[in-house]
Amino acid sequence: MCAETPDYKDTLTLPKTDFPMRAGLPKREPEWLDRWEKIGIYDQLRAKAKASGDTRTPFTLHDGPPYANGHLHIGHALNKTIKDMIVRSHQMMGHDARYVPGWDCHGLPIEWKIEEQYRKKGKNKDEVNIVDFRQECRKFAEGWVDVQREEFKRLGITGNWADPYLTMNFHAERVIAEEFMKFLMNGTLYQGSKPVMWSPVEKTALAEAEVEYHDKESFTIWVKFKVANPGHDLEGAHVVIWTTTPWTIPSNKAVVFGADYAYGLYEVTGTPEECWLKVGEKYLLADKLAAATFAKARISEDQWTRLRDVPTEELATLGLKHPLAGAEGANGEWDDLRDFRAAPFVTDEEGTGFVHCAPSHGMEEYELYRDLGMLEQVLTYNVMDDGGFRADLPFFGGKYILNRKGGEGDANKTVIEKLIEVGGLMARGKIKHSYPHSWRSKAPVIFRNTPQWFAAIDRKVGDKQDQYGETIRDRALKSIEELVKFTPATGKNRLHSMMETRPDWVLSRQRAWGVPLTCFTKVGALPTDADFLLRDPAVNARITEAFEAEGADAWYKDGAKERFLGEGYNAEEWTKVDDVLDVWFDSGSTHAFVLRDREDGTKDGIADVYMEGTDQHRGWFHSSLLEACGTLGRAPYRNVVTHGFTLDEKGNKMSKSLGNTVAPADVIKQYGADILRLWVAQADYTADQRIGDTILKGTADSYRRLRNTMRFILGSLGDFSEDQRVAPADMPELEQWVLHRLAELDVVVQEGYRAFDFQGVFQAVFNFATVELSSFYFDIRKDVLYCDGETLRAHAARTVLDLLFHRLTTWLAPVLVFTMEEVWLERFPGEHSSVHLQDFPVTPAEWKNEALAEKWAKVRRARRVVTAALEIQRVEKVIGASLEAAPVVHVEDEAVLDALKSVEFDDICITSGLSLTGDAAPQEAFRLPEVPGVAVVFEKAEGEKCQRCWKILPDVGTHAHEGVCGRCDSALG
Template identity: 45%
Template sequence: AKVIYRCTPQWFIAIDRHLHHLDPKTRAEERWEDEGGETNDNGHVVDDFPTLRETALEEIDRVRFVPEKGRRRIQSMVEGRPDWLISRQRAWGVPIALFVERKTGELLVDKAVNERIVAAMREEGVEAWDESRAGEYLGEGRAPDDYEMVTDILDVWFDSGSTHAFVLESGDWPDQRWPADLYLEGSDQHRGWFQSSLLESCGTRGRAPYEAVLTHGFSMDAKGKKMSKSLGNTVDPLKVMEQYGADIIRLWALSVDYTEDHRIGDEILKGVADQYRRLRNTFRYLLGALDGFSDAEKVEHGDMPELERYMLDRLKRLDTKLRQAIEDFDYNSYTRALVDFANEDLSAFFFDIRKDCLYCDDPDGLKRKSYRTVLDVLFHQMVRYAAPVLVFTAEEVWGTRYPDAGSVHLLELDDLPEMWLDEGLAKRWTELRVLREKVNEAIEPMRAEKLIRSSLQAEVHLSDIEAMLRDYYDRDDLAEVFITSRVHFEKGTDPIEIAVTDNAKCGRCWRHLPEVKEDGDLCDRCAEVVE
C-alpha cells in the first residue's frame, strides 16, 4: 500500500484552450474572420479559433472509423478527458527542453533559444540536453543562474503520438505523405495511441494525422478465455507454422471477424487447414487442366458456350465484391467470398460439369477450348485474389506456371470487362443450379441404397421443368449439367423421377448411352475423338 504521496509540479497540455497559434489556412474544415478582440501573431482573433478539444471532436466526426463503433468510443473519451499530463520524473527519456525563469516562474519563450536547442538535439540526440550547456542555449544577455533547466521527460504516449511527424515528414520515405491513410491497432488504443496522435496533431497542425482508423480485437483461446502462460492456454505461432504452414495463420486471421475478440485452438485450426486444402486443390486442378495451354487456343467471349459465359459473369460479380470488401477493410467477407467461389462455383459446379469435356472431348473442339480459355482467366484472377491471403501458396502457384515471370505480389488486378455481366444468363443458370441440386438430392437415396454407384447410371425424368429452361436447353445439355447419362421431358406425378439406365457404359467416358451396345464399347463422341 502507498504510504507517501509526493506532489510535484507537472506540465500539461490544456485541452480547452483556443488554438490561437495556428494559421486558419492550415485547417481543411474551418475559416475564421477577424472581428476584433485578442489576436495571435498572424492577426487572427483568438476566440474565433476552436479549442484543442473542439478540434479533436471535429476531426473524429470527419475521420473514417472501422468498425464504426470506434468513433463513439474515442469521442466519449475526448469529450470527458481532463488536460493532458505530459511530464514524467524519470532519468531517461525525451526531455522537455524548456527553461523557466527562477524569479517569476515564467516559461522562457524565445525562438532563437529554441532553434539552438533543436539544432543540438538533431546533431547529438537527447544527451545534448545537459545542465552544463545551459549558457550555450540561453545565449548572450541571459545568465544561466537566473533560469531553471527543466529535467522532466515527456510522457511516452506523447512520443508515440508524434510518430506521424517523424515517419511521414522526415523525408526518409519520400513516397509517403502526411496525413497517414490508416492507423491500425487494438481496440485498447482509443485511449492510447489513437488519442495521443489525434491530440498532438490537432494541437500542432489543426487536424487528425490519419484519414482512417481501424481497430481489431484480441486473440482468445478455444474457449474464449484470455491467453496466459500461467494458464497454459497460449497458442505458439511458430508451432502452428511448423505444423500447418504460415499461410494457415493468415487464412485464420482473415477468416474471423477481426473487429471482435476471436478464438484460436487446435480444432479451429484444423477447420482452417481444411479450407486451405480445398483452395490448394483448386489451384492444383487449374495447373493440371491448363497444361500446354497457349494463346492460340483462346476463344472469344461471344463464341463461348453458355456455361463458360455464365462463369465469366460469376467471376465479374466476384471481382466487384472483393474490391468492395478491400475498400471496406472487410477481410472476413473477402476471404469467405473467395473460398465459397472456389468451392461452390468452381470445384462443385464448373469443374465437375466440364471434367468430361476436358478429359474426353476433341482437344480442338470449341467447347473444350472455351473451357480452357475460361480456366486461364480464372487462374490469373484467382491467384491474384489469393495473394493477400495465402502469400506463400500464391507465390508457389504462380511460380509453378510462370517460373520466370517474377513475383505474383508485383501484379495488379486486371479490370474485367463489363460485357461479361449478363442478367438474363445469370437468372437462367441460377434456376438451373437450383434444379441441379434437386436432381442430386433425388439421386442420392439410390446411391445410398447401392442401386447405382455413379450418377452416370441414372436417367432423369423431368415433368415440371420451367418453360424458360426447356426453351433454352435440350436434353443433352441438361444431362451434362446433371452429370447423368440421359434426361427426359415428360408428364408425370413427380417433378423429378430417377431411373436406373438400361444402356451399356462407354469404355472411355463411362456414360451410359443408347449407341453403346456393350460395356466397354465407345460412344459416338469418343469413337470420333479416338479416330
C-alpha cells in the same frame, strides 16, 4: 466388355502439374522469403509506381509502433497481418501502397529491464551517469527491434524493413522535441499541480492508456467527522463518510453532500457488544442510506431512531472537525475545520450521502476546489513518489501505501488503527472492486497530486485562426465528425466520447529513458507568471540541431544548459526541465517524422489509414489525434480501422499463468504462416478473435480445399496456349455464366478490400472457389476437359480456367502470400516473376449478364433436385455413380423447362442420359420442398459403358474404336 478392350487412359487430357497436394508450408515459406529478399519485391513495387508517373495514387498505412521489448505474441500477428492485407490489396488495386514499419523504443519497460540488470550486479541506477544509462537502454531496444523485425518478416509482412522508423533515431528524437516545442510556443503547455494516476512502484505518472483495470480487494471504512458549531443543537453530532482508500484520510480537507438529497439526524438507542458506537450518539446521514450504514456498524433497526430532518441549507452552515483533530502527538496537523458544502458528484446509491474530499488524490474534488479558487487551501503533499507518506507526517510518516512489489503496504492499516484509537471509526470492512493497475508493472496505481506538465486542450492554440477550431478539443472533435472514417463505425462514438470528456494531457514522466521536455523555467517565478517558461526560437533551434546530430542524450550531457541557453541568458536564472515526455507523445508525433519528413511518406503528412487494436482508442489513435490537433490542426489520419483482442478457444483472455497462450512462432512451426494469415482473414477482426488447436485445424482444412481448387486449375492449364483462347461471345453458356460470376466477384473483392472487409472478401472467393467452381463448374467440365480433345468446348473451358487463375491468385495473394506465390510460379517461373508484382486483372463489365445469371439460377436449382435424387440411389447402392443414371425430370414451369432444354442438362447433372418433360410427375417422384415444381423419376441409363469417358450410352461399341461412344471415337480420330 471383352478383356481385349484397349486402355484409353493415355488418350485422355488429364490434369498434369507438379504442384503438390501437401503444402509443406513450415519448410517452404522461408525459401520464398529469401527469394523476395533477393529480388527486392518491395523496392520493385516502388520503382514500378515511380515509372508509372501519376497513374498510381499513393496509399499509406501508417504503422502504430509496437514496443521493442520481447517476442511477438498472437495479438502482434493479428495486427500486422491485417495491416499487410490492407497494404497488399491496395497495391494490387492500382495504388502505390507504402508501408514503413516502426518501433516505439523509449519508456519505462526498457528502463526497468536495465535497472533489473543493475540490481543483479549490485549497482544503483541513480549512481550511474544518465547518458551511459540511456545508451544501455538504446542498445537493449536495438536488440529487440532486430528480433521482432525477423519475426514480423516470417509472417510474410511486406514493407520497408531495411529502413524502418524508430522513435529513438536521432531525427525522430529531434522531431519529437520540435513537436513538443510547438506546444511550448503556442501557449498550450503549462505546469500544474493536480492529482494524476501515479505508479508508486514505477515512481512516475501514468496516462489512461497505460492503465488497465483488475479486481482488487480494498479496505473500506466509515469515518466520523464531528460537527463543530458551538451552541448549535447539532454540535457534537457526527457526519459519516465512506471510503475505500483509508490512506487518503490524512489528506482530507473537506466533506461534501448532495444538494438534492434528503438528510436526517439519527440517534443511537442501543448497541451490541464490541461496537464502536455509543448510546446517545447522534449521526447525520442521507435518509436513503441510513439503515444500510447503521447495519455496517452492526446496529439493528430497533437500536436507532430518526430525530428530525436536516435541510441541506442547514448542512451548509456547519463546520466539521477532522477525526484526528486534537489527537495527542498530531502537532496541530489536522486542527483546522474541514470545509463542508454541496457538490455535484455526490450520489445516494452507496455510502452515506457524504463524500470525503482529499483534492490532492481525487480529480472530482480537485476540479471542485479549482473552480472555487480554493486550491491553495486544500492541496496537500503528504504522499511521496514511492507511495510513502512524508517522513514528518504525524503518526504515518514513512508508512507505504504499497510495498515494493505492488502488494498492500502498511499505510492503510496504520490509518485505520489510529482512527480506532481516537474514536473516529464507525465501521470497517473489505470490498472487491475494479481498480486501475499499471499495465507494465501490474501493480495498483494511486491518484497523487504532483507538479506535472500538461497540454491544455481547451486553451486557444496560438493566435492563428484554424478551420477546424481554436482549441485542441474542438479540432479533435471536428476531425472525428468530419474528416475520419471509422471501421467499425462504433469506433467513432467511442473516440468522440473519450475526447469530449478527457482532461488536459499529462505530458511529463519522472524517468530517464525518453525524449526530455526541452524547456527551461525561470528560477523564482510561479507557473502562472508570464515569464515562467522560456520561449525563444533561437534556443529551440540550438536544441533541435544538437538532437539531430547527437540524439536526445545531448540534453543530459555536461554543460547542456549553458550550451542551449547561449550567451544571451544567465544559466543560473533558469532551470532545465529533466522530466521525459510521455511515450504516447512520442508515438503521437510519428506522423511528423514518418509521414511528413520521409521520402516514402505523404505530401500532406496525413495517413490514409491508422489500424490498431480497440484499446488504442485511448492509446495511439487518441494521442496521435491530440498531438496532431495541437501542431497540424487536424487528425493525422483519414481512416481508423480497429481490431479486437485475441482469446483462447473458450473465449478466455490469454495468460501465461493459465497456460492458454498461442505463440505465432509455434503456429508457424506446425502449420505455416499462411494458415495463421488465413485464420485472420476468416474471422471478423472487428470483434475479439478466438484461436486454438481446433480452430487452426479447421482453418487448415479450408486451406486444403482451396489448395485443391488451385491444383486443379494448374493441372488443367498445363498445355494451354494463346491460340486456344476463345472469345467470351463464342463460349458456351456455362462458361459465360462463370464470367458473369467473375464480374460480380470483382466488384465484391475490390469493394471489400477498400472497406478493409477481409472476411467478406475471403468468404466470397472461398465459396466461389470451393462451391461454384469445385463442386459445380469443375465437376461438370471435367468430362469435357478430359475427353473432348481439341473442341470449342474444351478450349472455352481452358480459357475460363486461365481467366480464373489470374483472378484467384491475385485476389487471394494479399491473404495467402506464400501459397499464391507458389501457384503463380508453378505456371510462370522466372527469376523475377512474382504474383506480388501483379495488379488485379481488369474484369470487363460486359461479362455481366443478368438474364443469363437468372436463367442459370433456375438450372442450378433444378440440378439440385436431380443430384439429391441420385444421391439416394447411390446410398442405397442401386447405382455406384451418377453416370449410371438417366432420370426423367418433370418440370411444371414452362419457362424453367425451356431453360433446361436449351442447355446440356444431362452433362450438367453428370448423367449419361436425361429426359425432360412438362407432364405431371407421379406420386413416387422425388422432390425437394425448397425447389417446388421440379420432380425426378429415377431411371438407369441404357447401353454399354464407354471405356474412355465412362458414360453409359446405346451407341457404345458401334464405332471404329472399340468400346467407346461417338464423342470419344471422334476425339480418338
